[in-house]
Structure formats: C-alpha cells, structure tokens
Amino acid sequence: MGLEAFFKPKSVAVIGASRESRKFGHVIFKNFAQSEFEGKTYPVNPKAEKILGFKVYPSLKEIPDEVDLAVIALPAAIVSSAINDCLSKNVKAAVIISGGFKETGEKGEKLENEIKKRITVSNLRIIGPNCIGIYDPTSHVDTLFLPTYRLRRPKPGAIAFITQSGAFGAAILDWASSQDIGISKFISIGNKIDVDEVDLLNYLAEDSLTTCIILYVESIERGREFLKVASKVIERKPLVVLKGGTTPEGANAALSHTGSMAGAANVYKGAFEQVGAIQAQNVDELFDYARVLAYQPIPKAQTDVAIVTNGGGFGVISTDEASRLGIKLASFNKETTKTLKENLPDYAIPRNPLDLVGDADAERYRMALNAVASDPNVGVLLVIVLPQTSYIESDVVDAITECQVTYRKPIVVCSIGGNFTQVMAKMLEEEHIPTYVTPERAINAINALLMYRKVLEDKKRKQRRTEAAK
Amino acid sequence: MGLEAFFKPKSVAVIGASRESRKFGHVIFKNFAQSEFEGKTYPVNPKAEKILGFKVYPSLKEIPDEVDLAVIALPAAIVSSAINDCLSKNVKAAVIISGGFKETGEKGEKLENEIKKRITVSNLRIIGPNCIGIYDPTSHVDTLFLPTYRLRRPKPGAIAFITQSGAFGAAILDWASSQDIGISKFISIGNKIDVDEVDLLNYLAEDSLTTCIILYVESIERGREFLKVASKVIERKPLVVLKGGTTPEGANAALSHTGSMAGAANVYKGAFEQVGAIQAQNVDELFDYARVLAYQPIPKAQTDVAIVTNGGGFGVISTDEASRLGIKLASFNKETTKTLKENLPDYAIPRNPLDLVGDADAERYRMALNAVASDPNVGVLLVIVLPQTSYIESDVVDAITECQVTYRKPIVVCSIGGNFTQVMAKMLEEEHIPTYVTPERAINAINALLMYRKVLEDKKRKQRRTEAAK
Numbered sequence: 037m038g039l040e041a042f043f044k045p046k047s048v049a050v051i052g053a054s055r056e057s058r059k060f061g062h063v064i065f066k067n068f069a070q071s072e073f074e075g076k077t078y079p080v081n082p083k084a085e086k087i088l089g090f091k092v093y094p095s096l097k098e099i100p101d102e103v104d105l106a107v108i109a110l111p112a113a114i115v116s117s118a119i120n121d122c123l124s125k126n127v128k129a130a131v132i133i134s135g136g137f138k139e140t141g142e143k144g145e146k147l148e149n150e151i152k153k154r155i156t157v158s159n160l161r162i163i164g165p166n167c168i169g170i171y172d173p174t175s176h177v178d179t180l181f182l183p184t185y186r187l188r189r190p191k192p193g194a195i196a197f198i199t200q201s202g203a204f205g206a207a208i209l210d211w212a213s214s215q216d217i218g219i220s221k222f223i224s225i226g227n228k229i230d231v232d233e234v235d236l237l238n239y240l241a242e243d244s245l246t247t248c249i250i251l252y253v254e255s256i257e258r259g260r261e262f263l264k265v266a267s268k269v270i271e272r273k274p275l276v277v278l279k280g281g282t283t284p285e286g287a288n289a290a291l292s293h294t295g296s297m298a299g300a301a302n303v304y305k306g307a308f309e310q311v312g313a314i315q316a317q318n319v320d321e322l323f324d325y326a327r328v329l330a331y332q333p334i335p336k337a338q339t340d341v342a343i344v345t346n347g348g349g350f351g352v353i354s355t356d357e358a359s360r361l362g363i364k365l366a367s368f369n370k371e372t373t374k375t376l377k378e379n380l381p382d383y384a385i386p387r388n389p390l391d392l393v394g395d396a397d398a399e400r401y402r403m404a405l406n407a408v409a410s411d412p413n414v415g416v417l418l419v420i421v422l423p424q425t426s427y428i429e430s431d432v433v434d435a436i437t438e439c440q441v442t443y444r445k446p447i448v449v450c451s452i453g454g455n456f457t458q459v460m461a462k463m464l465e466e467e468h469i470p471t472y473v474t475p476e477r478a479i480n481a482i483n484a485l486l487m488y489r490k491v492l493e494d495k496k497r498k499q500r501r502t503e504a505a506k
Numbered sequence: 507m508g509l510e511a512f513f514k515p516k517s518v519a520v521i522g523a524s525r526e527s528r529k530f531g532h533v534i535f536k537n538f539a540q541s542e543f544e545g546k547t548y549p550v551n552p553k554a555e556k557i558l559g560f561k562v563y564p565s566l567k568e569i570p571d572e573v574d575l576a577v578i579a580l581p582a583a584i585v586s587s588a589i590n591d592c593l594s595k596n597v598k599a600a601v602i603i604s605g606g607f608k609e610t611g612e613k614g615e616k617l618e619n620e621i622k623k624r625i626t627v628s629n630l631r632i633i634g635p636n637c638i639g640i641y642d643p644t645s646h647v648d649t650l651f652l653p654t655y656r657l658r659r660p661k662p663g664a665i666a667f668i669t670q671s672g673a674f675g676a677a678i679l680d681w682a683s684s685q686d687i688g689i690s691k692f693i694s695i696g697n698k699i700d701v702d703e704v705d706l707l708n709y710l711a712e713d714s715l716t717t718c719i720i721l722y723v724e725s726i727e728r729g730r731e732f733l734k735v736a737s738k739v740i741e742r743k744p745l746v747v748l749k750g751g752t753t754p755e756g757a758n759a760a761l762s763h764t765g766s767m768a769g770a771a772n773v774y775k776g777a778f779e780q781v782g783a784i785q786a787q788n789v790d791e792l793f794d795y796a797r798v799l800a801y802q803p804i805p806k807a808q809t810d811v812a813i814v815t816n817g818g819g820f821g822v823i824s825t826d827e828a829s830r831l832g833i834k835l836a837s838f839n840k841e842t843t844k845t846l847k848e849n850l851p852d853y854a855i856p857r858n859p860l861d862l863v864g865d866a867d868a869e870r871y872r873m874a875l876n877a878v879a880s881d882p883n884v885g886v887l888l889v890i891v892l893p894q895t896s897y898i899e900s901d902v903v904d905a906i907t908e909c910q911v912t913y914r915k916p917i918v919v920c921s922i923g924g925n926f927t928q929v930m931a932k933m934l935e936e937e938h939i940p941t942y943v944t945p946e947r948a949i950n951a952i953n954a955l956l957m958y959r960k961v962l963e964d965k966k967r968k969q970r971r972t973e974a975a976k
Contacts, residue, residue, distance in 0.1 A: 182894045186898075201817065201820075201822070202819075203816065203892050203895075206894040211927070254822060280823050281826065285828070286822050289822045318946040348609075348671060349670070349672075352724060353674075356755070356756030359753035389759050393605075394605070394672070394673060422674075424656050424657040424677055426652070452680075452789075453657075454658045456655075458684070474790050476788040
C-alpha cells in the first residue's frame with residue numbers, strides 16, 4: 037500500500053485525544069482541529085465528551101465515517117489494542133507517537149513485535165512508534181505533539197526531511213522556521229516498525245514539491261533495498277545523509293536511543309558513496325547542503341568559481357577554503373577583465389577573488405556580477421556582502437537576484453552581521469539564494485553542488501556503459 | 507612607548523572630521539563626541555567651523571591643549587603631512603584610517619614608507635593605515651567609521667580581538683553584538699606601519715579585562731618576536747589564531763588585500779603550534795573557541811566528559827564527535843549511577859551519554875547535573891537542552907548555572923531552535939556559559955579547552971626541565 041494516506045488523509049482520528057492542554061493527545065488534536073487541514077478530525081477518548089468543542093468518540097468503531105489516518109498517543113501497553121481497532125475499521129495509515137517500546141528494553145520489544153506481527157497480513161501502514169510523526173505544511177497534517185509556541189512550524193518549501201530521532205527533528209524544524217527555511221514534508225520514523233527510510237525515499241521521489249531529501253539515520257535495516265531505491269531516487273533529486281552512531285561509542289549510545297544496531301561506520305559510508313548520497317559530516321552541513329541543493333541549478337559544463345566581495349579578508353578566506361577542497365577559481369577572460377577595469381575605481385584590482393572594496397554599492401555589485409556571470413569561464417558565483425558599510429542597502433539583493441535570473445548560474449551568498457544582515461539574508465532566502473554566515477560554509481555548500489553534479493555524471497556514464505553492453 | 511594612549515586617551519583629535527553624515531570623518535567624530543567617552547574631542551578640518559555643535563580647528567596645532575590620540579581620516583596623499591603635524595604637536599598615538607597605501611601598489615607603498623621613515627626616531631605610535639582602528643567598550647574609544655545602525659557595537663566582555671582585515675573585523679563585531687558576545691578590546695591593524703600583533707599581544711597580556719585573545723592575520727613580519735611574545739602571553743591567557751592565506755591561491759589574494767606576503771602555510775602552522783596558540787580552522791571556530799576559553803575554567807586533573815541531554819539523537823551525535831576527537835566520555839561511578847537510577851523514570855538509562863528523555867524538566871536536569879558534576883570521574887559537562895518540549899522552561903538555565911557555581915567544572919551547552927531557544931542561549935551567555943547550536947560545535951569547543959590545558963601542561967613541564975637543568 038502507498039503512503040498517500042499519511043500525507044493527504046481525508047479523515048483523521050486522534051486516539052488518546054485529551055482535554056489537558058499540555059498532553060500530547062491534546063496538542064495533536066488541536067493541530068488538526070484548528071489548522072487549515074481540510075479533512076475531518078475525530079477525537080477518540082472513552083473518558084471525555086467534548087474537546088475544543090468537538091464531539092469525542094469513545095472508540096474508533098463509533099466514528100460514523102471512514103478513517104484514513106489514525107494518530108495514536110496512548111501508553112505503550114494499550115497501543116496494540118488500538119491497532120486492533122484500526123484493523124477492524126480498515127484504517128489505511130497509523131502514526132504511533134507513543135514511546136516505551138524497543139528503545140526501553142525487552143518488555144517494550146515484545147509489545148513492538150506483537151504489533152508488527154499483527155499488521156503483516158493487513159493493508160495498514162504504520163509510522164513509529166517512539167516518534168513525533170509527520171509535518172506537512174501543504175496538507176496541514178501535523179502530528180507533532182509539541183505546541184507551536186515552542187516548536188514553530190516552518191513554511192512550505194522544497195526540502196523533505198526524514199529523521200530517526202524525534203527530538204533532533206523537532207529542534208531542527210524549530211530552527212528552520214526561525215531561519216525562514218521551507219520544508220516540503222517532515223517525517224520522524226522512530227522505531228520503524230513498518231514504514232522506514234526506504235519506503236519514504238520511494239514516496240518522496242515522486243513528490244513534486246520535494247527537490248532535495250535530508251535523512252538522519254542511526255541504522256538502516258533493509259540495506260539491499262536502500263541501495264536500490266536510494267540509487268534510483270538520487271538520479272532525480274539529491275539526498276543528503278547524516279549518520280548517527282558512526283563511532284563505536286556513538287553506536288552504543290544509539291542502541292539505547294532507538295534500539296537499533298548502528299553498525300560499522302565504513303559499511304554505511306561505502307553504501308552512501310555507492311548510491312551517490314551527499315554525506316554531511318555534521319548537523320550544520322545537513323542544511324547548509326540541502327539549502328543549495330534544493331534551490332540552485334547544477335552547474336553546466338563549466339564549474340570554476342568566481343568570488344565577488346566587498347571585504348578582502350573574506351575573499352582570502354574563501355579562496356583558501358576553495359583551494360583546500362580542490363575547487364578551482366575561474367580565470368576571468370579578456371572581456372570581463374576589460375569591463376571590470378573600466379568600471380571599477382582604480383584602487384580595486386580586476387581579478388578573482390574580486391574585491392570590490394569597502395565603498396562598493398549595489399550598482400558596483402550589479403556591474404561586477406553582470407561582467408563575471410556572463411564570462412563563459414565562470415560556472416558558479418560566490419557573492420560576499422558585508423553590509424556594515426552604509427554603501428550597502430538592501431538593493432544589493434536585487435542585483436544578486438537579477439544576476440541569477442539573467443544567467444541561470446548557481447549563486448550562493450556569504451553575509452555575516454547583526455539585524456540588518458539577517459534581514460538581508462532572509463530576503464535572499466525568499467528568492468531561494470542560500471546565504472551562509474561564514475565564507476568556509478558558503479564554499480562548502482558550493483562543493484555540495486559540485487559533488488552532486490559529479491554523482492549525476494557518474495550515473496549517466498554508467499548507464500551509457502550498461503546500454504552499450506546490451 | 508606604550509600603547510596606553512590608544513585605549514585611554516585624555517584627548518582625541520579627529521583629523522578630517524566632516525559635516526557630511528556618511529563621511530568616515532563625521533562618523534568617527536560623532537563616536538567620540540556623542541558617546542560616554544570621558545576625554546576631550548577636537549574636530550580638525552580647515553573647511554568647517556562647527557560640527558555637531560563643536561568648534562572646529564583648522565589644524566592640529568591650533569588646538570589649545572595636549573592631544574593624546576589623533577584619528578586620521580584623510581586622502582592617502584595628505585596623510586603624511588598630518589603625521590608631520592602630529593610629530594610637531596607631540597601627539598602620542600595616531601590611528602590612520604585611510605586606505606590607498608601599500609595595498610594598492612607601488613605608489614601607495616612609497617607614501618607608506620615615507621611615513622614609516624618619519625616616525626622611526628619619534629615617540630609617536632601608529633595603528634594602520636588601511637584599517638578601521640579601535641573599539642574599546644570600556645573607555646569608549648571608537649574609531650570605527652561605520653555607523654552604529656549598521657555596525658552594532660558589542661557590549662564589554664573578556665575577549666580581545668586583533669584583525670588584519672578591517673571588513674572582517676567589522677562584520678564579526680556586528681555579529682558578536684547580535685549574539686550578546688562581549689569584547690574587551692578590538693583592534694584592526696591594517697597595513698601595520700608601526701603597531702602590529704606583537705605589540706598588541708604584549709599589551710593585552712597585561713590587560714586585566716582580557717582573558718582570551720583572538721587574532722586574524724594574513725602575515726606576520728616580525729616572526730622571531732612573535733614567537734617570543736606569543737609564547738609568554740599564552741602562559742597567562744589563551745590565544746586563538748585564524749590565518750588567512752594558507753593556500754597558494756589564498757596567499758595570492760592576501761597580497762592585493764593587505765599588501766602582505768602570506769608565506770608558507772606550514773611555517774605558520776608550526777610556529778603557532780610551537781608557541782601553543784589554538785588554531786581555528788575556520789571563522790566559526792574563532793568565536794566557538796574564544797567563548798569557552800574566555801569564561802570557562804580549565805579542567806583540573808580529570809578531563810573525561812559527561813553528556814546530559816533530553817534528546818537521544820543529539821547524545822549520539824555528540825558521542826560520535828567526542829570519539830572522533832579522542833575525547834573520552836566519563837564512566838559514572840557507583841554512587842552516581844545509584845542516584846540516577848533512583849531518581850530517573852524507569853524508561854531512562856543511567857549511563858553516559860545520559861538521555862533524560864523527552865519529558866525532562868528543570869528538576870530532572872538539576873538532579874542529574876548534581877549527580878554527574880559531583881562525580882570525580884567527570885571533568886567537563888556538555889548539557890544539551892532541546893527546548894521544543896513544554897517541559898523545558900527557562901528555569902533549566904538556573905539548574906545549569908547552579909551546577910557551575912557549585913562544582914566549578916567547565917560546562918558548555920548545546921541548544922538549537924527558534925526564538926525561545928535564542929532567548930535561553932542569551933540567558934546562558936549572560937552567565938558566561940557558552941552555548942552552541944550543534945552538538946559537534948559544542949564538543950569541538952570542549953576540545954579547545956582540553957587543547958589549551960595541554961598547552962599549559964607542556965609549558966610547565968618544559969619550565970621544570972629548564973629549571974632542573976640550571
């Protein structure tokens with residue numbers, strides 16, 4: 037069975053809906069009842085009559101309607117009987133929020149296996165247990181039991197995010213929202229009793245709203261299927277992976293976290309490499325990479341980078357970082373050099389990295405970006421804007437977006453500072469031009485683009501070889 | 507001559523003070539005239555009579571008073587004659603803001619050499635040219651020509667920051683202010699015609715307000731003196747260094763930025779290692795390291811780390827990172843394990859990393875932090891707080907600061923999220939407990955503490971050997 041019922045249910049039952057405002061079952065019910073969710077929402081609780089004005093059903097079977105999705109927020113011990121009810125009612129999908137299963141030891145594992153066994157011959161699909169479930173900003177399915185005043189929900193965007201750790205996911209969503217980063221779908225998979233990363237990759241490959249997928253995992257059980265599916269998906273959209281438990285100590289910690297064997301680091305590393313996943317080395321890189329991969333074009337034939345800056349030091353540092361990562365800086369051609377020479381003040385030198393000097397304004401950026409982006413030697417642009425000078429106004433954002441629209445070459449921006457910088461960064465983010473706080477992270481993001489480009493090329497080469505061999 | 511006149515002048519002349527609000531000479535004069543700066547301020551400009559209500563002097567010599575510090579914001583070509591005036595007037599210190607010297611080529615280098623020659627036999631000390639000069643939040647000396655609505659000034663703190671790149675410094679100051687990070691003294695040294703990093707290290711070693719020094723350099727000309735002075739300073743306070751131009755390409759870019767030969771990367775690396783400087787690999791690390799080194803105690807005999815978290819995934823990731831950096835996680839002793847077992851809910855496991863589980867509140871943190879910090883096996887604490895659950899209120903900050911005050915062991919915090927997280931992070935920063943957005947960066951900061959600890963131990967060992975040999 038497909039996963040559509042998780043993301044676009046026509047009706048939802050919240051089993052364990054509560055009247056107490058801090059209880060998970062209350063928050064989840066409220067998310068559906070008071071949002072723009074267009075389906076029907078039914079609270080289920082034998083001990084309540086009304087919640088937020090809604091009639092409460094004592095059990096699932098009393099609901100006089102089909103139920104596509106059940107969200108279960110009950111103590112572990114009685115989840116199994118709720119699943120029985122779902123099966124009787126022909127519910128299509130269930131999210132089990134509850135913890136207290138495999139991650140807590142033998143007793144919990146037993147409870148989990150019981151449920152597992154029961155659903156094998158059914159059509160019911162399950163996400164969880166021990167998870168925070170789903171957040172879909174388009175359909176407004178939101179099983180996050182954390183109140184919005186604590187966990188701000190990010191706006192719709194092109195990045196899908198699958199995580200094995202719920203708290204990790206919650207923290208990142210809250211952060212993403214504060215950075216104006218958009219999400220297409222968020223799924224916390226927890227103990228993966230049924231639906232796992234393989235199923236979700238398959239589903240997200242077809243999701244037209246998603247252009248980049250992020251995955252945090254501590255373990256992958258269906259290794260062979262993962263290799264097959266991931267490899268296919270990556271032909272269509274980039275996959276950024278962060279693996280938790282890559283050291284023996286970390287793997288040990290993972291065991292008591294999601295009850296999963298994290299497995300040998302080099303096996304995972306090799307597998308990710310084989311399928312062409314972009315491996316993040318840390319939490320910063322996850323979104324540093326995803327933001328550029330989701331929205332910026334993959335560079336065409338030419339991959340050399342032009343750096344345009346109004347601060348020399350940041351030019352030096354980003355050149356260092358590019359060199360360290362084996363990224364080549366473009367040599368400007370004669371025409372570009374001539375244009376720059378003619379239009380820059382004589383204390384600025386027309387070379388790459390191009391230091392427009394401290395008194396550069398939007399006009400000078402516009403001139404330089406046009407000259408540089410039209411140069412066939414330039415494949416990618418890094419624009420550094422230090423907006424501490426009063427020459428910089430937010431119209432520099434227009435100069436950058438115009439350049440993007442005109443030349444369709446990938447652009448990333450580096451900008452660091454206080455309030456004004458943050459406003460400018462959000463303006464750029466709105467235009468889908470990813471902005472980074474440090475030059476190293478900006479260059480590193482460009483590197484992710486170049487890595488994915490290489491992955492696609494390798495895949496094409498392999499395909500051609502396979503076809504030729506036929 | 508000492509550098510006191512730069513940081514605590516009794517009187518300041520701004521040469522090139524202007525009436526036009528965006529001109530450098532205007533902003534700088536305003537910084538002195540309208541701040542809490544306690545000395546006298548004299549605007550010098552032959553073409554104006556009044557600026558901001560102050561009487562303007564046509565030349566330095568007309569000022570009927572001694573001048574300790576002259577700030578020069580004039581076109582490069584006439585700076586030399588302003589320096590002559592400073593010499594005649596016995597000015598003690600001058601900051602030359604103006605660019606257009608060595609960094610622009612031969613002609614500028616000539617101008618620079620002229621000034622250099624002239625001051626060799628005088629008592630006048632010069633910072634610059636091609637710099638943004640000084641920001642001292644205690645004495646309110648502020649030669650930054652960038653208006654405060656663009657470049658917010660950070661509050662007083664314990665970190666001194668020396669930078670060869672002005673724009674880099676300006677951007678970082680603005681950012682530091684937005685993060686509530688305090689600065690003791692900021693000095694942009696530009697082309698280093700006279701005062702350089704060696705002089706400043708010497709001066710800052712004695713500065714009681716400074717507990718950690720940050721240095722961004724592209725080149726060090728007085729290598730031998732640097733080795734001697736830095737080595738001495740580092741016995742008293744940590745020095746964090748970021749070197750620009752560590753690759754041939756970056757070094758080339760540095761040449762046209764500050765007109766300096768960046769030199770072989772490995773020579774610098776070796777030198778920094780030799781004196782015991784903590785080397786930042788990127789801009790993030792500069793302040794990630796400085797924030798912990800400036801305020802947290804150096805761990806004593808025991809250096810093993812305890813990780814306390816309410817999110818398992820972040821426990822896993824930080825354990826991975828610790829393992830990667832060779833940082834050992836502490837084994838809790840029997841007493842600690844017993845206390846934890848008795849006081850934690852039974853779905854939490856009393857081990858390191860210690861996952862307090864999603865429903866942990868301040869009381870559970872307090873209990874756990876007390877148990878863990880009192881354990882002699884624990885040298886350093888990493889406290890991870892994911893405040894997306896409604897169990898976390900800002901009183902968790904009290905639990906953390908109480909733990910610090912009681913046990914005097916180093917603590918760093920990891921917390922990521924939106925508005926509420928940022929408020930909490932600022933509360934912690936106020937209490938001088940450094941807070942990091944990702945677990946990797948928090949562990950990396952702990953590593954900086956351990957690196958400095960090792961530096962101090964090595965220095966002591968060497969001293970003992972030297973003394974024994976006598």
